[in-house]
Amino acid sequence: MVQWHPTVDVLFSCSYDNTIKVWAEDGDSDDWQCVQTLSESNSGHTSTVWALSFNVTGDKMVTCSDDLTIKVWGVDFTRLQSGDINASWCHLCTMSGYHDRTIFSVHWSTEGIIATGAADDAIRLFVESEDLSVDEPSYKLLLKKEKAHAMDINSV
Incomplete structure (x- = not known):
C-alpha cells in the first residue's frame, strides 16, 4: 500500500518486507x-505491514500487520510542516490481542476513531484513552463486531 500524507508532499509505503x-x-x-x-x-x-492511515491533523499514523498488532506512530509536526523531510516518525504505542488473524486494513476517521479489519472476519473500533496517568498515548477498544463478513475483511 502507498498513501500520501494528508498535508505535506510526503509518500508512505508499507510492504511484505515488514517495513x-x-x-x-x-x-x-x-x-x-x-x-x-x-x-x-x-x-x-x-511481519508484513498491510496498511496505514493518518489522523486528521497528520501528526500521527496507524499501521497494521500480519504480526497481529496495530501500531501508532508520531512525528514532530512543526518540523514536518516546515519542510524538514527528515522529521522522524517514532513509535508511540502498540495494540495487540484484538484480532487472532492477520490485520489487513486500518483507517483513522476524522472523528479520531481507528477502524481495523482482519482475516478473522472481524471489525474493531478504537479511540484514544483519556487516561492521564500514562505519558504516552494509549487506545481502548470501542466496539468489536465478530463475523462482520463471512470471510476476510480486506479493507475498512
Whole structure:
C-alpha cells in the first residue's frame, strides 16, 4: 500500500518486507528518496505491514500487520510542516490481542476513531484513552463486531 500524507508532499509505503518507508522529494535534485524506514529495530512490525492511515491533523499514523498488532506512530509536526523531510516518525504505542488473524486494513476517521479489519472476519473500533496517568498515548477498544463478513475483511 502507498498513501500520501494528508498535508505535506510526503509518500508512505508499507510492504511484505515488514517495513514502512517514508519518501520525500529531494529539493536539490527533484528526485524522490527514502528518508526513513520504520522497522523492527525501531519498535516496528515483525511481519508484513498491510496498511496505514493518518489522523486528521497528520501528526500521527496507524499501521497494521500480519504480526497481529496495530501500531501508532508520531512525528514532530512543526518540523514536518516546515519542510524538514527528515522529521522522524517514532513509535508511540502498540495494540495487540484484538484480532487472532492477520490485520489487513486500518483507517483513522476524522472523528479520531481507528477502524481495523482482519482475516478473522472481524471489525474493531478504537479511540484514544483519556487516561492521564500514562505519558504516552494509549487506545481502548470501542466496539468489536465478530463475523462482520463471512470471510476476510480486506479493507475498512
